[in-house]
Amino acid sequence: MQRFNPKSSLAFRRLVVLELQRTAKQGIAFVCCGIVLPLAAARFRSDSLPLLVVALLVTVSTPMSISFGTSLKDRLSGDLEFLKALPVTGYVHARARAVVGLLYALVAVALVSPYLWPGYLWIGGEEPTGFALAASGLCFVLWVATCLCSAITLRFGTERLMMWGLMGLVAFIFVGEFVGERLLDPLLAPYLNMETPSSVVDWLRSPLAIVALIAALPAVSALLIAISLRWTRTAIETYRREDKIMSL
Amino acid sequence: MPAISFQRFGVRYPAFELEPFDLELSPGERVAIVGANGAGKSTTLKAVSGQLPEYGGRIEIDGREVRDLVPGMRASVGYLPERLHAFGWMTVAAHLRFLADFFPAWDRDYAYELLERVELPVGAKVGTLSKGMKVKLSLVAAEAHRPPLLALDEPTSAIDPLMRGELLAVIDQCAPIGGDRLVLFSSHILEDVEWIADRVVFLKNGRLVADNSVSEIRARDPDKPLHELLYATLQSQV
Numbered sequence: 231m232q233r234f235n236p237k238s239s240l241a242f243r244r245l246v247v248l249e250l251q252r253t254a255k256q257g258i259a260f261v262c263c264g265i266v267l268p269l270a271a272a273r274f275r276s277d278s279l280p281l282l283v284v285a286l287l288v289t290v291s292t293p294m295s296i297s298f299g300t301s302l303k304d305r306l307s308g309d310l311e312f313l314k315a316l317p318v319t320g321y322v323h324a325r326a327r328a329v330v331g332l333l334y335a336l337v338a339v340a341l342v343s344p345y346l347w348p349g350y351l352w353i354g355g356e357e358p359t360g361f362a363l364a365a366s367g368l369c370f371v372l373w374v375a376t377c378l379c380s381a382i383t384l385r386f387g388t389e390r391l392m393m394w395g396l397m398g399l400v401a402f403i404f405v406g407e408f409v410g411e412r413l414l415d416p417l418l419a420p421y422l423n424m425e426t427p428s429s430v431v432d433w434l435r436s437p438l439a440i441v442a443l444i445a446a447l448p449a450v451s452a453l454l455i456a457i458s459l460r461w462t463r464t465a466i467e468t469y470r471r472e473d474k475i476m477s478l
Numbered sequence: 479m480p481a482i483s484f485q486r487f488g489v490r491y492p493a494f495e496l497e498p499f500d501l502e503l504s505p506g507e508r509v510a511i512v513g514a515n516g517a518g519k520s521t522t523l524k525a526v527s528g529q530l531p532e533y534g535g536r537i538e539i540d541g542r543e544v545r546d547l548v549p550g551m552r553a554s555v556g557y558l559p560e561r562l563h564a565f566g567w568m569t570v571a572a573h574l575r576f577l578a579d580f581f582p583a584w585d586r587d588y589a590y591e592l593l594e595r596v597e598l599p600v601g602a603k604v605g606t607l608s609k610g611m612k613v614k615l616s617l618v619a620a621e622a623h624r625p626p627l628l629a630l631d632e633p634t635s636a637i638d639p640l641m642r643g644e645l646l647a648v649i650d651q652c653a654p655i656g657g658d659r660l661v662l663f664s665s666h667i668l669e670d671v672e673w674i675a676d677r678v679v680f681l682k683n684g685r686l687v688a689d690n691s692v693s694e695i696r697a698r699d700p701d702k703p704l705h706e707l708l709y710a711t712l713q714s715q716v
Contacts (some may be wrong), residue, residue, distance in 0.1 A: 244579045252565065312563030315529055316580050317552035 241318050245326035248313075253330070481505065482526060482627070482660065486535035489521055496521055498535055499686035501679065505626070508653065508661040510671040512712065513681035519664035520560055520631050522681075526662065527557040527629045539627075553581050556620030558630040562612040566605025570615055573604055574622065581623040589622035596644060610637035617645060621652050628653055630663035634670050646673050668705035680712055687712075 250257070313323065481504050488498035496518035503509055511519045524530040526537055528548040537544045544551065564573050570593070578584040593600060596614040598607075607615065613633055620628060630649070634642040653659045655676045665671055671678060678695065680688040688711055695707050 240579045244576060248565075248576065251567075312565070315527075315552065315557060315559075315563060316577075317549045318580060319549055 241316075242322050242326055245313075245318075245323060246329050249326055249330040250333075481540060482662075483538040483541075484522075484526075484535070485538065487522075487525065487537055488534040489518075489525070489530070489532070490534070494518075494521075494684060496681075496684045497686070501686065501689065503660055503662065505658050505660050506656045507677055508655055508675050509663070509677045509679060510675035511662065511664040511679050511681060512666065512668070512671055512708065513664075514666060516684075517681040518684050519681055523557070523629045523631045523662065523664055526627070527555045528552045529557070553583070553623070554625050554627065556623065556625040556628045558613070558616045558620045558628075558633050560631045560635070562604070562616045564604045564612075564615070566603065568604050569600065570598055570602055570604060570607075571600040573615065574619060577619055577622075583623040583625075585622060585624065588624070589618060592618040592621060592648070595648060610641040613637055613645065614641070617648060621648075624652075624659075626659055628659065628661045628663070630661065632664050632666070634665065634667055642667075642670065646670060649674060668708045671708055672704040678708060678711075682712065 481502070483503075484499060484501040486498040486500065487496075489496045494516065511522060513519050521530065525533050526539075526544065528544055528551050531545065531548075539547065539551065568576065574589050574593075578586060578589070590600075596618065598611060598614050598618065602611075604612070604615065617630075617633065620630070628649075633645055633649070637645075649661065649663075650673070653661045661674070663674065672692075675692060677689075677691050679686060680690075690711070692704065695711060696704060698707055
């Protein structure tokens with residue numbers, strides 16, 4: 231039997247390129263939607279809610295249908311079986327997918343960054359409230375953490391990560407803008423002994439709120455990691471077993 | 479040069495059971511696994527190719543358990559699946575280029591020589607190939623690194639007689655009987671077995687029912703065509 235190094239960087243690079251090729255169509259749709267969505271939201275959010283909803287539906291449904299279609303096609307045609315038969319460990323596959331997943335996460339960060347204050351003001355939006363920023367930030371952290379956990383544990387394919395990414399964008403906007411600003415602010419203001427939403431904004435800009443927010447983000451990440459611990463453990467055990475086998 | 483030993487090898491699924499069996503295979507042999515659909519042929523080939531993680535008993539290659547050798551051992555096996563596993567958007571050339579980086583012994587020139595021999599257009603998209611062409615591509619991919627073990631899962635099923643002939647001729651030339659390689663292939667087409675195999679293992683309803691060399695089977699009635707004798711052997715087993 232021939233000896234073969236399953237950690238071969240060449241094989242790894244091949245798998246990264248393959249993942250990018252496989253998801254190219256969805257990737258382009260994802261980037262287009264990522265550009266269109268925040269701009270449409272910024273432009274129309276105040277004066278034309280129906281238009282915004284239509285823009286969201288169109289932009290979300292396009293890459294989602296492509297993503298589902300590609301995923302289903304690959305699964306039905308057995309194309310993915312071909313990767314399982316290659317002489318590489320799951321670790322190499324996982325690294326390749328994690329790199330591609332991370333790349334998409336970074337693209338998404340770049341895409342939504344104009345939507346964050348002060349970039350948001352730059353593209354013509356109104357100043358978002360503190361709750362909007364907090365809720366948006368939470369959604370964003372959840373999304374990135376979930377994407378990475380899923381990628382590392384090889385639980386889902388890249389196309390599904392992208393779909394989740396897009397859903398994260400939608401959640402980002404809806405939760406941040408509509409739920410945060412229009413519901414939470416007026417709803418919570420009386421309980422915080424504040425008279426107007428702007429007082430909530432002021433309170434959220436206080437050092438205590440900033441510290442609480444900073445503390446909350448790692449806590450949420452830790453919670454996510456704990457939830458996916460079983461998947462991760464199983465995956466790591468498999469990789470270790472395979473690597474041990476290869477080092478014999 | 480792999481010597482393969484199946485020791486009480488068997489699998490059990492909710493709807494299918496392959497009863498444990500012992501089998502010894504040596505380099506230079508071309509062994510046909512014959513049986514009806516669902517007899518356990520593909521399962522056996524998957525297991526010996528390092529693609530079946532769970533099974534009972536042991537499969538040893540040169541004295542080492544297959545499950546302890548995956549995934550690296552897959553580089554030493556040329557596996558032709560029943561249905562081509564590849565991405566339809568890749569061209570034939572791109573598909574082979576992709577695979578080349580995973581197999582250290584991959585011989586690019588040999589791959590192109592095989593492509594020419596089976597008359598496969600390198601620029602064609604995999605998704606547009608006919609079934610027979612896909613089998614040809616699978617065979618090129620399996621053979622291009624000259625693996626010590628060729629595991630071919632029904633290479634000629636559902637393709638026309640002309641293509642069948644071409645494929646069997648390639649297999650015949652690439653891994654001659656008595657050479658240093660082992661060919662293990664499954665089929666339910668007895669004429670193919672007659673052409674290629676020097677030994678036949680019969681599976682019936684998830685049970686190994688007979689294991690004979692072709693010369694033994696021929697000796698039973700030298701006047702009859704081999705495929706008739708093979709059929710009679712399969713029929714006679716309970």
